[in-house]
Amino acid sequence: MSAGQTRTLTVYDTAIGKKAAVAVTGVVLFGFVIAHMLGNLQVFLGPKALNDYAESLHAVPTVLWAARLVLLGSVAVHITFTVQLVAISNAARPVGYRSKKSLASTYASRTMKLTGPLLLAFVLYHLAHFTWPGLAMGAYSHDPADVYGNVVRGFSVPWVCAIYLVAQILLGLHLYHGAWSLFQTLGLSHPKYDRVRDLAPKLVALGVVLGNLSIPLAVLSRVVR
Amino acid sequence: MKIRLRVWRQAGPNSAGSLETHDLEDVSPDMSFLEMLDVLNERLIEEDREEIAFDHDCREGICGSCSLMIDGRAHGPQHKTTACQLHMRHYSDGDEIVVEPWRVKAFPVVKDLVVDRSSFDRIIRAGGYISVRTGSARDANEAPIRKADSDLAFDAATCIGCGACAAACPNASASLFTAAKISHLALVPQGQAERYDRVRKMVAQMDAEGFGHCTNHNECEAACPKGISVTNIARMNRDFLRAMVVSRDPLRAPDDAGE
Missing domain, CATH: 1.10.1060.10 (Alpha-helical ferredoxin)
Structure with a gap:
C-alpha cells in the first residue's frame, strides 16, 4: 500500500495475520499427527483391529477426500506463509552480528526453519513407503488389503527404522516449539494457565514421539510380528 | 585491569565497517562501561584520532539512549541492566570484549555504534x-x-x-x-x-x-x-x-x- 490510501487490513497484509494462519493450520496438522498416531497404535491390538480400522477410513470416499483436502490445504498455507515470513525476517537483518549469544530461545525454536523442510521430506518418503509404494524399501512388498502385514514388513528393515527414528525426533522438536508458540501467536496467554501452557507442549511432543516410535521398535524387537 | 576492546567502526551510513582493536591498560572496576569508552575516546582525541561515536544521555538506565551489543548480548552480560549501568567490576583482567551496534535494518547505522x-x-x-x-x-x-x-x-x-x-x-x-x-x-x-x-x-x-x-x-x-x-x-x-x-x-x- 502506498501512503494516503485507505483500506481494511486482511490476514494477508500483516505478519501477525500470516502467523495466525500458520498457527491455525499448525493446529489442524497437530490434530492429524495425534489422530494418526492413535490410529496406528491399534497395531498392538492385532491384525484384525488395524486392518478393520484402515478399511473404515476408506468407507466413505467423500469424507476421506474432504479430510485430505483440508490437510493438503493446511500444508499449503502453513508452508507458503512461513516461507514469506522467513523472507521478511531475513531481510530485517541484512548485516549480522560478529558475536551473538542466545539467552532464552530453545534448540527447538531455533531449528524450526530446518525441522520444517526435513519433516516435509519425511512425509513424502513416508507416503512413498506405505501409501503409494513406488520405492522398494529393503525387502518391503505392499499389500493394500493388509496394513498390519505392511507395517511388519516395512519396519523389519533396520535402516528404514533409523529414518523413522530421526524423523520422530525432528517431529518432537517441531511440535514442542509449535505447540508453545501457537498459543502465543493466537494471543492465548493468561497467568492462570501459563504454567500448563509451558508444560503441556513438552508432554504432548514427548508422547507423540514415544507413541510413534513404539511401532517400529515393537516390530524390530519382534513384539509385533 | 587490562581490557582489550574490539569495537565496530563505521564512518557513515553507507560505508563499510570493521572491528577495530584497542588495548586499555588501567581500567578501574568502578567505571561504567560507557566511562571506559569515554577514557578511550579521550586517549583517541589526544592521539589526534577520530573518537568512537556511541549514543548515551542520562547514564541512569532510564532514557533508553545507550544501544551497545556487548559480546553478543544487548546491553551486555548483566540481566535487566542498560549498558550505562553495566560496571567494569563484572569483567576480569585480560578480558576481550566485542562491541557492536544494533543490527536491525530498521535501525540503520549512523556512525560507529550509533543507530537511527x-x-x-x-x-x-x-x-x-x-x-x-x-x-x-x-x-x-x-x-x-x-x-x-x-x-x-x-x-x-x-x-x-x-x-x-x-x-x-x-x-x-x-x-x-x-x-x-x-x-x-x-x-x-x-x-x-x-x-x-x-x-x-x-x-x-x-x-x-x-x-x-x-x-x-x-x-x-x-x-x-x-x-x-x-x-x-x-x-x-x-x-x-x-x-x-x-x-x-x-x-x-x-x-x-x-x-
Whole structure:
C-alpha cells in the first residue's frame, strides 16, 4: 500500500495475520499427527483391529477426500506463509552480528526453519513407503488389503527404522516449539494457565514421539510380528 | 585491569565497517562501561584520532539512549541492566570484549555504534497515544482502574524504547516494543476508545518499517533492560486479531519508513 490510501487490513497484509494462519493450520496438522498416531497404535491390538480400522477410513470416499483436502490445504498455507515470513525476517537483518549469544530461545525454536523442510521430506518418503509404494524399501512388498502385514514388513528393515527414528525426533522438536508458540501467536496467554501452557507442549511432543516410535521398535524387537 | 576492546567502526551510513582493536591498560572496576569508552575516546582525541561515536544521555538506565551489543548480548552480560549501568567490576583482567551496534535494518547505522531508531518514533506516531482535549487536567482518580491492570500497564510503560528487543531478536522483530506501547494504553480506561484502531495502526507501521516477525524465541524478554514480558506480545496479537473482526474503519496506510 502506498501512503494516503485507505483500506481494511486482511490476514494477508500483516505478519501477525500470516502467523495466525500458520498457527491455525499448525493446529489442524497437530490434530492429524495425534489422530494418526492413535490410529496406528491399534497395531498392538492385532491384525484384525488395524486392518478393520484402515478399511473404515476408506468407507466413505467423500469424507476421506474432504479430510485430505483440508490437510493438503493446511500444508499449503502453513508452508507458503512461513516461507514469506522467513523472507521478511531475513531481510530485517541484512548485516549480522560478529558475536551473538542466545539467552532464552530453545534448540527447538531455533531449528524450526530446518525441522520444517526435513519433516516435509519425511512425509513424502513416508507416503512413498506405505501409501503409494513406488520405492522398494529393503525387502518391503505392499499389500493394500493388509496394513498390519505392511507395517511388519516395512519396519523389519533396520535402516528404514533409523529414518523413522530421526524423523520422530525432528517431529518432537517441531511440535514442542509449535505447540508453545501457537498459543502465543493466537494471543492465548493468561497467568492462570501459563504454567500448563509451558508444560503441556513438552508432554504432548514427548508422547507423540514415544507413541510413534513404539511401532517400529515393537516390530524390530519382534513384539509385533 | 587490562581490557582489550574490539569495537565496530563505521564512518557513515553507507560505508563499510570493521572491528577495530584497542588495548586499555588501567581500567578501574568502578567505571561504567560507557566511562571506559569515554577514557578511550579521550586517549583517541589526544592521539589526534577520530573518537568512537556511541549514543548515551542520562547514564541512569532510564532514557533508553545507550544501544551497545556487548559480546553478543544487548546491553551486555548483566540481566535487566542498560549498558550505562553495566560496571567494569563484572569483567576480569585480560578480558576481550566485542562491541557492536544494533543490527536491525530498521535501525540503520549512523556512525560507529550509533543507530537511527526513528522507526520506533514512527510506530508511536502511528497510534501510540490517546486523543484527548488538552488543557485543564482531569482528576487523576476520576476513572477507576483495577489494581492488577494498572500494575500490568505500568510494567509495560517502563519500556524505555532502547531497541534491545529488536537487536536481540533472531528475526529483528520489534514485537516487544510495539506490544509494550500498545499494552500500556490497552490496559487502562483512557486507552479504550481507540484500542482496536491503535493496534491496527501500530502493527501496520511496525511491518512497514521492515522489522522481522515474531517466532516466539523470547530473546527479547531476556534482553530487555526493563524485563518487559512477552505476555504483552500475546496481548498485542489478541487485540490485533480481534481488531480485524470488530474494527470496521478503513486503515490509513502506514507512513513511509525513513521519510
